[in-house]
Amino acid sequence: MAVLIDTDKCDGCQDCEAICPTGAIRVTGGKAVADPARCLCCGACVRECLAGALTLPKEDMGNGK
Numbered sequence: 083m084a085v086l087i088d089t090d091k092c093d094g095c096q097d098c099e100a101i102c103p104t105g106a107i108r109v110t111g112g113k114a115v116a117d118p119a120r121c122l123c124c125g126a127c128v129r130e131c132l133a134g135a136l137t138l139p140k141e142d143m144g145n146g147k
C-alpha cells in the first residue's frame with residue numbers, strides 16, 4: 083500500500099518529499115509519485131500537503147492518532 087496522490091491537486095511543491103521518513107514519495111515531472119515498497123502509510127506527508135493532494139488508503143489516518 084501507499085499514500086494516494088491526486089495529481090490534479092499536486093502542485094509539485096516537494097513538501098511531502100522533504101517530510102517523508104523513508105523517501106517513499108518523490109516529485110517527478112512536477113507531480114508526486116509514491117513507492118509502495120517504501121511507504122509506511124504513516125500520514126506525515128498527508129498532513130504536510132497544503133494542496134490536499136494526499137490521502138491514506140482506507141480510513142485509518144496513521145497509527146496512534
Ligand code: SF4
Pocket residue numbers: 087091092093094095096097098099109113114130131132133134135136
Ligand atoms: S506536498 Fe502535496 S502538493 Fe506538494 S508535491 Fe507533495 S503531493 Fe504535491
Ligand code: SF4
Pocket residue numbers: 084085101102103104105106107116120121122123124125126127128
Ligand atoms: S505516508 Fe509516510 S511513508 Fe508514505 S509517503 Fe507519506 S510520509 Fe512517506
